[in-house]
Amino acid sequence: MEEFFELINKRQSCRKYLSKLVEKEKLVKCIDAARMAPSACNSQPWHFVVVNNSELAPKVAECLQDKIMNKFTSECPAFIIVIEESGNLTSRAGALMKQQDYRSVDLGIATEHICLAATEQNLGTCILGWFNEKELKKLLNISKLKRIRLVVAIGYPENYDIRKKVRKSIDEISTFIE
Numbered sequence: 345m346e347e348f349f350e351l352i353n354k355r356q357s358c359r360k361y362l363s364k365l366v367e368k369e370k371l372v373k374c375i376d377a378a379r380m381a382p383s384a385c386n387s388q389p390w391h392f393v394v395v396n397n398s399e400l401a402p403k404v405a406e407c408l409q410d411k412i413m414n415k416f417t418s419e420c421p422a423f424i425i426v427i428e429e430s431g432n433l434t435s436r437a438g439a440l441m442k443q444q445d446y447r448s449v450d451l452g453i454a455t456e457h458i459c460l461a462a463t464e465q466n467l468g469t470c471i472l473g474w475f476n477e478k479e480l481k482k483l484l485n486i487s488k489l490k491r492i493r494l495v496v497a498i499g500y501p502e503n504y505d506i507r508k509k510v511r512k513s514i515d516e517i518s519t520f521i522e
């Protein structure tokens with residue numbers, strides 16, 4: 345129980361990476377953790393492209409940054425690209441009937457599983473929602489018809505100091521009805 349909360353506290357956005365390459369087995373474990381994530385109607389509407397290649401990673405980084413954002417990704421050795429798949433018929437029908445975006449929710453949960461699995465293996469991560477989707481699809485040969493929803497930067501952190509989390513209080517974010 346304590347270990348779970350410690351893991352949550354240890355996970356933080358890492359924006360400084362060592363150039364050290366990430367072992368493939370560790371990345372496979374991250375994908376396995378994503379695979380175990382819950383999804384609406386068990387639809388599993390995801391595909392993950394894992395870039396762990398010293399020539400390709402800087403090219404991916406170029407698609408993630410502009411003048412202001414995500415400059416730090418240039419130093420990052422690996423990325424997991426989170427692609428939305430269409431999912432199964434029941435989840436699509438449910439989303440339509442209930443006017444809910446289950447697929448984005450599912451991808452968010454799976455992405456956090458990736459980050460926690462990486463943290464457990466002493467890797468640092470940063471979830472990225474700011475990227476040039478068109479260029480990234482072109483670079484990785486991903487169909488124009490698909491959506492890339494998130495990218496996870498992943499690698500060995502330059503340091504392991506845990507920052508204090510800046511978060512709203514429990515009272516601000518919750519209402520208990522007893």
Ligand SMILES: Cc1cc2nc3c(=O)[nH]c(=O)nc-3n(C[C@H](O)[C@H](O)[C@H](O)COP(=O)(O)O)c2cc1C
Nearest residue numbers: 355356357358413414470471472473474475494509
């Ligand atoms: C959907 C999403 C998109 C994000 N996009 C970016 C991004 O493009 N660049 C970045 O540096 N951080 C990005 N972040 C990281 C957040 O800034 C970070 O999670 C938040 O400030 C809390 O800090 P912590 O992760 O260190 O706890 C993103 C996080 C999420 C969940």
